[in-house]
Amino acid sequence: MRVKEVAEMVGISVRTLHHYDEIGLLIPDETSEAGYRIYSQQNLAMLQQILFFRELGFPLKQIKEIVTDPAFDRLEALRLHEQMLLDKRQRLEKLLETIRKTISHAKGEMAMSAKDQFAGFDFGRNPYEQEARERWGDEAIDASDKKLNQLKQNGGMAQFQEEMNELYRKLAEVRGEDPASEEAQSAIGQWYRMLNNMGSYSLDAFKGLGQMYVDDERFTKTIDAFGAGLAQFMRDAMAIYADSNK
Structure with a gap:
């Protein structure tokens, strides 16, 4: 697939794909005679991996260090991504429930304790940080x-x-x-x-x-x-x- 096709399919900008290429994060397997970047299925699989990391807040520099490490295991990373996203979904569900209760409380439909108003908020921990440290590290x-x-x-x-x-x-x-x-x-x-x-x-x-x-x-x-x-x-x-x- 050409860069424009990949960008349209994935929903990211062509400039972003160009940048990934320039920094050595995602280099297309082929270049056409006309100079067009051609992405293989392996490139698309790596792009998916990169976007999973981005969704979870990893900076590009760290992503590059992770995916270019000879010990990198894509299947293991996907399983970890799954667990991270499940944890994230659980936290979001708690926050959504707090919002719903707060709306009802504001309407006078229910009582809400001070403690209940902050259910789901947790700024003191990163639920997947330790596991990420063990696999990839980050000083x-x-x-x-x-x-x-x-x-x-x-x-x-x-x-x-x-x-x-x-x-x-x-x-x-x-x-x-x-x-x-x-x-x-x-x-x-x-x-x-x-x-x-x-x-x-x-x-x-x-x-x-x-x-x-x-x-x-x-x-x-x-x-x-x-x-x-x-x-x-x-x-x-x-x-x-x-x-x-x-």
Whole structure:
């Protein structure tokens, strides 16, 4: 199948498939004489695997490390995906039930305790993290979890989220400027430091993350909610910041 056919069948953009090829994540088995990418059944099977990982929140860099590992077992991964999605469905069902009860409570149809209002919420654990660690590992998880836990223990999560949203708004205000401008670089520098308060980002990783803001439609949609074109502006500003601070 050609790239356009695959994109239409799967429901992703041609640009996304091109990006997967460029970073060595999904390289088509053939290229036609005219230069068209030709995807085999094996390529489609790998694409399905990649999209399962994406659905569960794995970053592209980690997906590539997983699927290119000589020890990678596709069947084992599919079974783990199944369990992860079943766990996710169970959590969503609990949240849906909480929503239904809250609606009834708001209508005066039933009483609801304070505890019942938060049934299904669980920000303190990742139900498939340990199993993923055992199979594929991820040192960044430890650093990120440690900092998240410190924020939670200190009651600082709400404040951190507001600070992050405020910085998004600040960046949105300058998105019409040159991303290399002093104002834009000052704001994106704040973004770099803020991210490193939650994880561990090298300048190269920071630049790659900016590219993901554009390549991954979910990132783009979330970021552009603060202002149309913000994701692309941040991508450009992050690349300039990373290159100029090496």
